[in-house]
């Protein structure tokens with residue numbers, strides 16, 4: 040059913056820490072790796088080794104340059120996958136009922152056997168989180184690794200989304216946002232996690248943590264500071280006979 | 293947005309077909325006899341069905357199309373499908389009675405007019421509902437679709453009516469008025485569309501990334517070096533280059549020429565068959581108009597690229 044649930048028992052989703060992400064694309068690759076052999080049809084590529092490769096991915100990393108008013112520009116790597124929105128517009132537009140939001144945990148999924156590949160849901164998503172599979176012609180999107188997080192056939196430590204599990208920098212975190220004590224909720228509270236494009240009214244579950252403010256070298260260094268001075272040996276505290284020798288030798292030049 | 297030919301055909305042709313059905317449903321006098329009834333209703337049916345079939349070429353799995361009738365509670369696309377089929381069935385019954393008895397059942401006709409109008413409205417809402425495309429998410433979008441469907445329908449009816457009369461009005465005059473109103477609203481729509489940018493709707497790359505609180509944002513590296521479904525479908529830019537030329541083509545083919553033909557027919561007070569030629573020009577103009585409707589529309593996803 041493409042009607043949205045009134046509320047969901049839990050609110051599973053991701054926190055993505057833009058302060059930490061190093062833009063290595065490991066989550067992108069591991070997401071593809073897991074999902075091409077997991078839920079639904081394989082995640083296809085067409086012309087993978089040719090001149091114009093094109094394929095379906097559920098998670099992509101953009102890289103932006105941010106230019107503050109009075110500081111040097113910085114680079115921010117920006118991973119983006121489905122945000123499992125609470126008022127998901129992609130779900131309500133679906134004519135077939137293939138797209139749905141689960142009332143138990145809020146995960147937004149596509150039933151690939153019901154999808155007619157009309158693409159309207161991808162148009163309705165503001166974030167570009169849905170991509171048509173070039174071979175199967177059905178809509179693909181992040182499943183929040185629903186086939187991992189509840190999977191009792193894999194070790195407990197792996198029961199977390201592939202992208203979260205693989206991130207070498209620990210920039211992605213998975214958890215339940217309906218529990219105010221959960222790791223993700225606390226993180227969002229402490230760091231002021233934000234919604235992407237709140238003006239679209241989608242109420243995303245996934246939250247983003249902004250890069251921490253950079254220290255500004257021009258403002259904090261005093262003019263007489265010299266890095267070379269730090270390397271000089273400091274003998275000011277030497278006392279007694281050695282102190283006397285030190286001062287005597289200094290005087291000699 | 294990517295201007296898919298199948299969707300352009302769908303919206304233009306089914307708009308004309310349902311527009312014509314709506315006019316026929318009002319009971320406008322048509323040539324007598326079962327054969328004429330068959331041919332005339334055939335034109336309406338073929339236009340509508342051709343449009344609907346074209347839309348299925350857009351689907352990855354047309355064989356599952358029946359499922360698309362199930363979600364009418366929430367989905368405009370589903371509603372469009374349901375209304376389109378209901379209208380077609382009602383129209384088939386209407387035509388059957390018409391051919392068999394020569395009678396055009398008034399209340400059934402009225403019902404068809406309402407259902408056909410609702411169908412075109414639902415078609416327009418598939419686009420107008422999308423907040424992600426501010427161009428389309430405008431009040432006048434459904435109005436444009438409805439007026440163009442009406443103009444197509446009236447023009448066809450005027451061309452086929454026995455003495456070119458629609459009720460007590462010369463069809464050519466009525467069609468001319470319809471055309472002028474429809475294109476005037478469209479020109480207004482174009483004006484408004486220019487102002488209804490993504491930025492005006494409050495979405496920028498800064499809100500899309502949340503990084504606006506730190507500074508000005510620009511893309512340094514795209515997530516992929518080649519194309520993707522997203523860039524092909526939603527970050528389509530090719531069409532915008534020729535936008536002004538196409539706008540002229542749409543206006544000349546779809547408005548100026550048909551209006552002149554209508555005027556000539558009205559002044560000469562004869563030769564209403566020529567209005568069918570005007571209909572051909574209108575459809576050609578509408579193809580250009582619809583192409584622009586898609587090609588010029590900017591989706592929020594483009595903010596990430």
Ligand code: SF4
Pocket residue numbers: 120121122123124127128129130147163164165166167168169180241
């Ligand atoms: S991010 Fe896009 S695809 Fe995911 S739930 Fe929100 S609107 Fe739907």
Ligand code: SF4
Pocket residue numbers: 132133134135136137138149153154155156157158159160161177178
């Ligand atoms: S592409 Fe599939 S999931 Fe998306 S709206 Fe169409 S039928 Fe629904």
Ligand code: SF4
Pocket residue numbers: 069070071073074097098120121180181182183184200201202203
């Ligand atoms: S949760 Fe799973 S499907 Fe979603 S982006 Fe991460 S790895 Fe991909």
